[in-house]
Amino acid sequence: MHDYFTPEQKERAKATYLLPMHKITISQWLVGLISTRYGDAHVSFVPNSVDLDHFYAPPHCKPPLLTVGMMYSRVPWKGCDISVKAFSLAAQKIPNLRLVAFGTKEPSADFPLPNETEYHCHPEPHTIKGIYAKCDAWLFGSRLEGFGLPILEAMACRTPVIGTPAGAAPELLNDGAGILVKPEDPEDMARAIERICTMPENDWRAMSDKAYSKTTSYTWNDATDLFEQALYTAIERSKKGEFSVVRADHKSRA
Secondary structure (H helix, E strand, O other): OOOOOHHHHHHHHHHHOOOOOOOOEOOOOHHHHHHHOOOOOOOOOOOOOOOOOOOOOOOOOOOOOOOOEEEEOOOHHHHHHHHHHHHHHHHHOOOOEEEEEEEEOOOEEEEOOOOEEEEEEEEOHHHHHHHHHOOOOOEEOOOOOOOHHHHHHHHHOOOOOOEOOOOOOOHOOOOOOOOOOOOOOOHHHHHHHHHHHOOOOOHHHHHHHHHHHHHHHOOOHHHHHHHHHHHHHHHHHHHOOOOOOOHHHHHHOO
């Protein structure tokens, strides 16, 4: 478990994973974590989806201004420092590259955004899709995530995502729907920014279309159907008496 958490928080999280109940989770890496670290191979996988009435943009050409976007957070595991560094490196090679960002707090003096960043603090919900859609690419620099919902939100707005392999990023950014970069590697993310910003219009449009197609191929209705199935699975397992306290050896390995 990540070093950003206190020992007490880690122990509380471990205790939750070890509870004798059916687990339902949102990404394949969590399915694997629960299986390998906590000895529970019977986990229901129910990925997140987004409200496609809210997060949507019509097909569009590559934005005229070379722009990348990101969410701003001072929480260390969100990896904003990676995204900011990657932008700064890419801006040295791409003239007039712009950065757009939004978040819930104003940028702090100890973690500022680059000069001339277009920043939106607490944007109105209906405006967020426009922030995503104005970008050539969206940066996802997280070190740790359960899922990483901004990936889906950006893709639903037809914006390709450049992401680190946290949460559901490996599942969402394959098949040409985005670019997966190395963790803790701003240089690799900068190279991906250069690639997307300089690719021909038709290639960018193809990646944009793949991102949108991947998002729309799995809807809220699909997610609720899977969740309902998971609840029925939990009921059936409970009737069979399958739940018991996880053995101590699993707890020691956690």
